[in-house]
Amino acid sequence: MNHVRVKTFFETLDEEVTLDDLKSIYAEQVHFKNPFYELDDIAALYRFFRQLYQDIDDPTLLITESVSEGEIIYLNWIFRFSFHENQERFSIDGVSRMCFDERGKIFEHTDYWDVGENIYETFPLLGTLIRWVKKRIRG
Numbered sequence: 001m002n003h004v005r006v007k008t009f010f011e012t013l014d015e016e017v018t019l020d021d022l023k024s025i026y027a028e029q030v031h032f033k034n035p036f037y038e039l040d041d042i043a044a045l046y047r048f049f050r051q052l053y054q055d056i057d058d059p060t061l062l063i064t065e066s067v068s069e070g071e072i073i074y075l076n077w078i079f080r081f082s083f084h085e086n087q088e089r090f091s092i093d094g095v096s097r098m099c100f101d102e103r104g105k106i107f108e109h110t111d112y113w114d115v116g117e118n119i120y121e122t123f124p125l126l127g128t129l130i131r132w133v134k135k136r137i138r139g
Contacts, residue, residue, distance in 0.1 A: 006025070006075070006098070009024075010096075014059070015054060019042070019043070025106055026106045027103070027105040027107040028041065029107065030106060034110070034111035035111075056082065057083065057084055058081060059080070061077055062078045071099060071101075072098065073098050073100070074096065074097055075096045076095050077096065079091070094111055096109060096112075098110075
């Protein structure tokens with residue numbers, strides 16, 4: 001596992017990604033999970049990345065930190081983008097946990113990020129309700 005290779009791959013990932021590009025870093029039977037998706041093979045992951053980059057404008061992923069232990073790497077990141085119909089920039093802070101097999105390929109990739117703060121709170125009514133609940137919990 002090479003931190004620089006992994007960091008460069010994700011920071012340069014874009015709508016031009018090919019299945020072969022993904023095969024250079026992911027195992028065929030990769031398990032991918034984030035707050036919205038759970039995928040179990042590289043073809044599904046390829047479709048996910050292609051669709052994601054077609055649905056947004058000007059995506060940038062900045063990896064701010066990487067830590068590894070054995071065959072596991074954690075990447076702290078900031079993902080910035082806008083939607084086609086709305087040029088407002090969104091920013092999501094998250095962490096990825098990736099496990100590598102004996103060939104140095106990612107076979108498990110889990111993204112952790114706060115869906116409430118980064119998505120749900122941006123909706124007018126739902127956001128108001130979530131912020132009210134948070135305020136009540138804090139006392």
